[in-house]
Amino acid sequence: MTSDRVTFTLNHLVGEINRSADRILRERFGLTYSQFLFLVTLDSTGQVPSSVLAHELGVSRAAVSKRTSWFESRGLASSQPSAVDYRVVELSITAEGHRLAIQMGDTLEKQFRQRFVGLHGVDLDQLNRDLHALLSHFSEHSTTRRGEEVAA
Amino acid sequence: MTSDRVTFTLNHLVGEINRSADRILRERFGLTYSQFLFLVTLDSTGQVPSSVLAHELGVSRAAVSKRTSWFESRGLASSQPSAVDYRVVELSITAEGHRLAIQMGDTLEKQFRQRFVGLHGVDLDQLNRDLHALLSHFSEHSTTRRGEEVAA
DNA sequence: CCAATATAGTTAACTAGTTGACAAAAAAGG
DNA sequence: CCTTTTTTGTCAACTAGTTAACTATATTGG
Numbered sequence: 109m110t111s112d113r114v115t116f117t118l119n120h121l122v123g124e125i126n127r128s129a130d131r132i133l134r135e136r137f138g139l140t141y142s143q144f145l146f147l148v149t150l151d152s153t154g155q156v157p158s159s160v161l162a163h164e165l166g167v168s169r170a171a172v173s174k175r176t177s178w179f180e181s182r183g184l185a186s187s188q189p190s191a192v193d194y195r196v197v198e199l200s201i202t203a204e205g206h207r208l209a210i211q212m213g214d215t216l217e218k219q220f221r222q223r224f225v226g227l228h229g230v231d232l233d234q235l236n237r238d239l240h241a242l243l244s245h246f247s248e249h250s251t252t253r254r255g256e257e258v259a260a
Numbered sequence: 261m262t263s264d265r266v267t268f269t270l271n272h273l274v275g276e277i278n279r280s281a282d283r284i285l286r287e288r289f290g291l292t293y294s295q296f297l298f299l300v301t302l303d304s305t306g307q308v309p310s311s312v313l314a315h316e317l318g319v320s321r322a323a324v325s326k327r328t329s330w331f332e333s334r335g336l337a338s339s340q341p342s343a344v345d346y347r348v349v350e351l352s353i354t355a356e357g358h359r360l361a362i363q364m365g366d367t368l369e370k371q372f373r374q375r376f377v378g379l380h381g382v383d384l385d386q387l388n389r390d391l392h393a394l395l396s397h398f399s400e401h402s403t404t405r406r407g408e409e410v411a412a
Numbered sequence: 413c414c415a416a417t418a419t420a421g422t423t424a425a426c427t428a429g430t431t432g433a434c435a436a437a438a439a440a441g442g
Numbered sequence: 443c444c445t446t447t448t449t450t451g452t453c454a455a456c457t458a459g460t461t462a463a464c465t466a467t468a469t470t471g472g
Contacts, residue, residue, distance in 0.1 A: 114384055115277055115372065117391040122274045123318055124398050125267055142428075159450060166275055171429055173452055195437045195450040220267065227397045230390045232266055238382045239269045245379045246276050294458075311420060323459055325422055347420040347467045 129216055137212055144216075146175065147201065147209040150185060155200040157190065172199075184208065281368055289364055296368075298327065299353065299361040302337060307352040309342065324351075336360065 130141040139147075149164050150156070156164075162172040176199065179185035184205035190196035201209065224232065282293040291299075301316050302308070308316075314324040328351065331337035336357035342348035353361065376384065 114388045114391070115281070115368075117388055117395065118270065118274050118277065121391050121395045121398070122270050124395060125270065128398070129267070140427095157450080166272075167428090168430065169451060170431085170453080173450095175428080193438070193450085197451065216267075223398065224394075227393070230393050235387075235390055235394075236266045236269055238387055239266070239273050241379070241382050242376075242387075243269065243273045243276060246273070246280070246375065292457095309420075319458090320460065321421060322423080322461085325420095327458080345420085345468070349421065 129219075132215065132219055133212055136215060137208065139208075139212070143179075144209070144212045146179065147184060147205055148213060150199060150201045151206055151209045155198050157196045158187070158199055159196075161199055179205070281371075284367065284371055285364055288367060289360065291360075291364070295331075296361070296364045298331065299336060299357055300365060302351060302353045303358055303361045307350050309348045310339070310351055311348075313351055331357070 126141055129144075133139055133141055133144055137144075145165065146161075150161060153161065153164060158172050158176065159169050162169045165172065176185065176187055176197075180187060183202055185199055185201050187197050187199050190198050278293055281296075285291055285293055285296055289296075297317065302313060305313065305316060310324050310328065311321050314321045317324065328337065328339055328349075332339060335354055337351055337353055339349050339351050342350050
């Protein structure tokens with residue numbers, strides 16, 4: 109059962125971390141962790157078609173489509189039809205959205221570091237490398253059917 | 261940014277693993293990963309009050325309440341009012357549910373092992389220990405953090 | 413003993429995801 | 443050039459979670 113335990117441990121740990129991040133972001137910024145991910149991803153891509161953002165977030169195009177107006181109405185993101193492909197809606201982050209994404213990221217980073225001072229016996233960088241190794245091994249050996257289409 | 265990258269890597273990896281498990285369970289058993297978790301958790305607890313199962317699964321009592329009839333109607337779980345506390349609904353797994361939980365667990369285990377033959381340089385048992393260390397450190401330091409000072 | 417409080421489960425209204433169907437636009441290719 | 447196929451975004455209907463309000467039952471303490 110060793111291997112199963114790893115997946116259970118992973119799920120449990122990720123659950124705890126995300127719950128904690130969510131709580132902090134709600135308290136201090138009034139936004140959820142998932143809203144933070146939307147912003148930080150859009151910030152990292154710069155202006156992108158809605159479908160590309162969906163792919164980056166690992167969710168369906170429909171999911172992004174439904175959430176876009178929420179971010180627009182709060183002045184955190186903006187959308188405009190592409191000039192070159194009239195099917196495409198280009199999304200971009202606003203200055204306010206960018207400012208917020210940075211601030212939220214910094215807050216989480218600081219909180220995470222504080223929480224792990226005094227944790228000895230685990231090398232976080234080594235852990236990160238191992239997780240990356242697992243991830244790429246996993247992606248290579250799977251018929252990654254992520255939502256619908258897959259970019260090779 | 262090291263620490264943030266760890267949480268992103270964790271999320272990404274868990275997403276891939278769970279998506280893969282979900283796909284396999286849907287194909288072979290017609291059930292989702294989350295339904296498997298419900299069954300395997302109920303199987304491990306034995307007969308429990310609905311609220312205890314909710315706690316074990318890390319979801320709200322309402323979430324369990326709404327799903328219970330689905331499992332009952334398929335003969336995988338059963339519920340009966342407690343004889344000692346008339347507020348409580350006791351849940352238990354059926355023989356069929358138990359059989360299914362075992363079979364699904366075995367399938368995932370086998371698939372996981374197959375996928376990781378040929379992955380060198382990562383000791384899964386060591387990884388599991390590290391993750392557990394992180395998890396318990398995290399849980400210890402997560403309670404009682406009201407109003408702590410982190411400059412924003 | 414009984415009034416106040418706490419707890420278990422259900423329900424309603426909401427959020428955020430899914431798939432499948434669709435219209436419109438673009439790309440491919442005879 | 444015109445048909446066929448592909449892609450983009452949106453919508454509808456669904457799943458699975460949330461919180462808040464509610465009912466019914468326990469538990470506690472004066």
